Amino acid sequence: MRVQVAIIGSGPSGLLLGQLLGNAGIETVIIDRASRNHILDRVRAGVLEEGTARLMDQAGVGARMHAEGLPHNGFSLAFDGRDHRIDLFALTGGSRMLVYGQTELTRDLIDKRDADGQPSVYEAIDVAPHAFDGSRPYVTYEKNGQTHRIDCDFIAGCDGYHGTCRRAVPDSAIRTFEKIYPFGWLGILSEVPPVSDELVYANHPNGFALCSMRSHTRSRYYIQCALDESIEEWSDDRFWSELRRRLPVHHAEAMVTGPSFEKSIAPLRSFVAEPMRFGSLFLVGDAAHIVPPTGAKGLNLAASDVHYLFAGLREYYEDRSASGIDAYSARALARVWKAERFSWWMTTMLHRFPNTGDFDQKIQEAELDYLTHSHAAEKVLAENYVGLPY
Numbered sequence: 001m002r003v004q005v006a007i008i009g010s011g012p013s014g015l016l017l018g019q020l021l022g023n024a025g026i027e028t029v030i031i032d033r034a035s036r037n038h039i040l041d042r043v044r045a046g047v048l049e050e051g052t053a054r055l056m057d058q059a060g061v062g063a064r065m066h067a068e069g070l071p072h073n074g075f076s077l078a079f080d081g082r083d084h085r086i087d088l089f090a091l092t093g094g095s096r097m098l099v100y101g102q103t104e105l106t107r108d109l110i111d112k113r114d115a116d117g118q119p120s121v122y123e124a125i126d127v128a129p130h131a132f133d134g135s136r137p138y139v140t141y142e143k144n145g146q147t148h149r150i151d152c153d154f155i156a157g158c159d160g161y162h163g164t165c166r167r168a169v170p171d172s173a174i175r176t177f178e179k180i181y182p183f184g185w186l187g188i189l190s191e192v193p194p195v196s197d198e199l200v201y202a203n204h205p206n207g208f209a210l211c212s213m214r215s216h217t218r219s220r221y222y223i224q225c226a227l228d229e230s231i232e233e234w235s236d237d238r239f240w241s242e243l244r245r246r247l248p249v250h251h252a253e254a255m256v257t258g259p260s261f262e263k264s265i266a267p268l269r270s271f272v273a274e275p276m277r278f279g280s281l282f283l284v285g286d287a288a289h290i291v292p293p294t295g296a297k298g299l300n301l302a303a304s305d306v307h308y309l310f311a312g313l314r315e316y317y318e319d320r321s322a323s324g325i326d327a328y329s330a331r332a333l334a335r336v337w338k339a340e341r342f343s344w345w346m347t348t349m350l351h352r353f354p355n356t357g358d359f360d361q362k363i364q365e366a367e368l369d370y371l372t373h374s375h376a377a378e379k380v381l382a383e384n385y386v387g388l389p390y
Contacts, residue, residue: 001148001149002151002152003027003029003119003150003151003152004026004027004028004153004154004317005026005027005028005152005153005155005156005313006028006029006129006137006138006152006154006155006156007028007029007030007031007155007158008030008031008032008127008129008157008158008159008164008165009031009032009158009159009160009165009284009287010032010034010039010110010120010122010158011159011160011285011286011302012102012105012109012285012299012303013284013285013302013303013306014030014158014159014284015106015113016055016056016059016109016303017158017306017309017310019060019109019112019113019116020055020058020306020310021314022113022116022118023058023059023060024310024314024317024318026317029119029120029121029150030113030119030121031120031121031127031141031150032120032121032122032123032124032127033124034123035122035123036110036120039106039110039122040103040106040107040110041103044101044102045102045293045296045299046100046101046105046212046220046299047099047212047296047300048069048097048098048100048105048300049097049300049303050387051300051303051304051307051387052299052300052303053065053069053096053097053098055303055307056108060112061108061109061111064104064108065100065104065108068104068215069098069099069100070098070099070215070216071098071099072096072098072099072198072199073087073088073089073097073198074086074087074088074198075088075198075199075200075201075385076198076199076200077203077368077371078200078201078248078251079203079204079365079368080365080368083248083250083251084372086378086382086385088382088385088386091378091379091381091382091383092382092383092386095386097386097387099199099213101215102299121143121148124143124148125142126140127139127140127141128141128164129155129165129281132278132279132280132281133278133279134280136151137153137155137279137280137281138150138151138152139152152280153280154325155280155282156284157284158285158287158302160286160287161271161286161287161290165283165287166273166283166287166288169278169281174273174274174278175273176272176273177272177273177274178270178271179269179270179271179344180267180268180269181267181268181269181270181292181347181351182227182354183207183224183226183268183353184225184226184227184229184265184267184268185208185222185224185225185265185268185293186222186223186224186229186231186234186239186263186265187220187221187264187265188221188222188239188262189218189219189220189261189262189263190218190259190260190261191261192218192219192256192257192258193216193217193219194211194212194213194216194219195219195247195255196211199211199212200247201294201346202350203349203350203364204246204247204352206242206245206246207223207224207246207351207352208223208246209221209222209223209243209246209247210222211247211251221239222293223239223242223243223246224351225265227267231263236260239260239263240257243255266293268293269290269292270290270291270343271289271290272288272289272333272336272340273287273288273289274329274333275329276288276329276332276333277329282325282328284302284305284306285301285302285305285306286302288305288332288336289336289340291340292343292344292346292347293343294347294350294351295339295346295347295384295385297339297342297343301335301336301339304332304387304390305332305336308327308328308331309325311324312324312325312326331390335390338384338388342385349364349367
């Protein structure tokens, strides 16, 4: 089999890149080690920047997103027992965000790819990129006891942090930067109405909390927890009690509780790999960078990578110019590091760190007080939260 672009990974970045390329008449195949059902069952984030929504429209899969997505025009910063609303729409001059689950976005993209008859391979074993430092790259995988080879012009590594593409790069050719945070997020999904029409980010002496939603009847809630805690230690009742404790009274009293149908603990890290191009291999999304979820940048940062890579590949095939793909890594990383900075800042401002001294705690409190009393500071937060332009 031969295609122009082989895409390893069928998460949102791989599917979105594949759809944009397919719409432009560029041949692709997507290969993933997971099953289709596993990909569709994964529960992930769901706050979309305007740029991400625009790419979905460009891919021709935005109709359900606009019909079912919830407007996200502001959020609440809760601390010291009170709320302060950040009016994203007003502060940014009209930027619009949407709450639309990543699972639904993925479903839209898979359904469109199927409808267009574009090839995808699921449950592939030992997927690996080869010869990407030369002129004839290819990808191999095993399925049903047979080894398959896909020849291509380029390989897009959209296979996530634990994927094979970054690991295939020689250590001498790549540099990584990483920060591990000393806590995690315990999250649940429950079929209950959200406690608020907008997200609530809470700073409390017991730790961070986040109230978000997937729909008018489905809520996603998180609390900061220690890394050595286990799911078994957290009954639903214990979770709801602790979440209420970390929220202002009016939110705690209004909260509707119910059984969770998904519960997990996620560690927090910041990670960047440089560069993001190695000959004919391009790293995209989580394969190249991870941000803590505070600030909702992970999926959106992957989308901006897709934007830059798609533009470069389209220019290569339509104009026979390599300038776009040559600039891909530098363009993507410039935006990546700004998003990393913002996510780190939101994380340090809203979480309680172990062994924080009195001085550091007072600095955090002063930061929150300054932010909520300075229009200029609010604008900086809003500009970064809705997503820097690309």
